[in-house]
Every structure is written in C-alpha cells, then in structure tokens.
Amino acid sequence: MSGEVVLALEDVRHAFGDVAVLDGVSLDVKAGSVTCLLGPNGSGKSTLLSIAAGLRTPDDGAVTRRTAGAARSVGYLPQRPAFRPQFTVAETIAFYGSLVPMEIDETATLGQVGLDGVADRQVENLSGGMVRLLGLAQATVGSPPIVVLDEPASGLDPQLRHHIADVIADLAANGAAVLMATHDLGAAERIADEVRVLDDGAFVAGGSPAAIEAETGTDLLEGAIDALIDREDAIGVRSGTAGDRG
Numbered sequence: 001m002s003g004e005v006v007l008a009l010e011d012v013r014h015a016f017g018d019v020a021v022l023d024g025v026s027l028d029v030k031a032g033s034v035t036c037l038l039g040p041n042g043s044g045k046s047t048l049l050s051i052a053a054g055l056r057t058p059d060d061g062a063v064t065r066r067t068a069g070a071a072r073s074v075g076y077l078p079q080r081p082a083f084r085p086q087f088t089v090a091e092t093i094a095f096y097g098s099l100v101p102m103e104i105d106e107t108a109t110l111g112q113v114g115l116d117g118v119a120d121r122q123v124e125n126l127s128g129g130m131v132r133l134l135g136l137a138q139a140t141v142g143s144p145p146i147v148v149l150d151e152p153a154s155g156l157d158p159q160l161r162h163h164i165a166d167v168i169a170d171l172a173a174n175g176a177a178v179l180m181a182t183h184d185l186g187a188a189e190r191i192a193d194e195v196r197v198l199d200d201g202a203f204v205a206g207g208s209p210a211a212i213e214a215e216t217g218t219d220l221l222e223g224a225i226d227a228l229i230d231r232e233d234a235i236g237v238r239s240g241t242a243g244d245r246g
C-alpha cells in the first residue's frame with residue numbers, strides 16, 4: 001500500500017466572501033509520506049487543511065480520500081486544540097477511542113507523545129504544550145491512513161518540537177499519509193518528503209526540501225522561503241499594516 005496516493009486535491013478553490021483564499025490548488029499525498037505546507041500567515045494553509053480533512057467543502061475542485069476499510073479515515077489536529085477541561089488525559093483519549101470501531105491501547109497512544117505520565121491529570125491543568133501533545137495523540141487514535149496536522153509544534157520548546165517531528169515521522173513510517181502546516185522549517189527540512197509553499201492562494205514551489213533549495217540556489221529551506229516569498233508582503237499580511245507603509 002505504501003506509496004499510493006490516498007489524498008488528492010484537484011484545482012481546489014475557496015473564498016471567504018469576496019476574499020479568494022485558495023486559487024486552484026492541486027496536491028497528492030502518498031501513504032507513508034510527510035507533506036509540509038509552508039507559507040506566510042494568512043496564506044491559506046489552515047483553510048487548505050480543513051478542506052483536506054473534510055471539515056470544509058471547497059467552492060470548487062475535487063478532494064479524493066482513498067481510505068476504504070479504515071476504522072477512521074482522517075485524523076485532524078486543529079491549530080487550537082480544545083478538550084473538555086474536567087476530563088483527564090486518559091478519559092479524553094478513551095472518549096475519542098469510543099468513536100472508532102476498534103480497540104484502542106490508550107497507554108500506548110499517550111506514550112507515543114510522552115503523555116503517559118500525566119494520564120490522570122485533568123485537561124484544565126495541562127500546560128499549553130501538553131494540550132497540543134494531547135491533540136496529536138487524539139489525531140492518531142484509530143490509526144487513520146490520513147493525518148492532517150495544523151502547526152503541530154506551535155508553542156512547544158525545541159526539545160518537544162524535535163520529539164513531535166519524530167512522532168510524525170514515525171506515523172509516516174507506519175504507513176500514514178501526513179499533511180501538515182508548519183512554520184518550523186527545521187522540522188520540515190528533517191521530516192518532509194514533500195514541501196509545498198503556499199502564497200497568495202497558490203503553490204509557488206513544490207518538491208523535496210533538497211529540490212526546492214536547488215531550485216532557489218539556497219542550502220536551507222529558510223533561505224528558499226526568503227527567495228520565494230516577498231517578505232514585505234508577508235509582514236503586511238501579518239500586521240495588517242500594508243496600507244500604512246509609505
């Protein structure tokens with residue numbers, strides 16, 4: 001099965017009101033691989049991920065998920081994961097486990113993200129980073145063949161970021177097709193089989209990290225992104241002050 005395209009987006013378009021966010025985006029994600037979406041804040045990564053995960057219907061274009069026979073088709077980690085505050089960590093995973101028609105090893109699920117030691121702690125008493133780890137664990141419950149992760153390492157310290165990247169690489173090694181948005185270029189460099197750079201609603205580059213670096217004459221993704229994205233534009237999007245700059 002490994003290497004088959006299990007998630008395909010074809011000429012996907014989406015707008016919020018009169019603001020076009022995705023302007024004809026096509027993408028194949030294969031089983032056993034990690035695809036990282038890079039791009040400035042507001043470039044449409046989360047919108048694309050929510051469409052890929054089936055949570056949002058695009059205005060136009062086709063989304064195909066080949067997940068027949070899977071207990072759960074898609075695991076999804078939102079950008080801001082939120083859980084019932086009074087549930088413990090173990091109860092939270094048990095709840096998600098109850099939604100899929102298969103036996104879940106809760107301890108192993110928590111262990112893979114390093115949360116087995118806080119299984120009895122209530123969610124409201126977790127740190128922000130721990131909540132994100134719980135979100136990642138939740139996204140893997142039921143071994144979905146497609147895993148969609150929106151900034152899985154956001155707000156985590158460098159060691160945890162590294163650990164999360166290892167967990168994600170393991171998911172792909174075990175056959176999952178992983179599609180994730182990230183601003184962690186080091187992680188993308190390390191674990192991405194494919195990178196897509198999104199800007200102004202379209203992909204401006206795609207390929208392995210090495211291929212993108214070769215194409216842009218750079219030796220790190222950070223340099224490649226600088227070469228591909230107009231930094232002034234990106235800062236304008238971030239701060240909303242583009243119109244104020246003289």
Ligand SMILES: Nc1ncnc2c1ncn2[C@@H]1O[C@H](COP(=O)(O)OP(=O)(O)OP(=O)(O)O)[C@@H](O)[C@H]1O
Pocket residue numbers: 016021039040041042043044045046047048079181
């Ligand atoms: N529900 C919504 N209604 C209206 N506009 C939206 C909605 N969701 C997103 N947008 C707009 O769509 C654009 C793309 O947002 P999106 O969250 O997809 O970007 P992103 O690349 O994930 O950004 P970031 O890196 O900051 O998370 C932004 O201009 C955003 O304001």
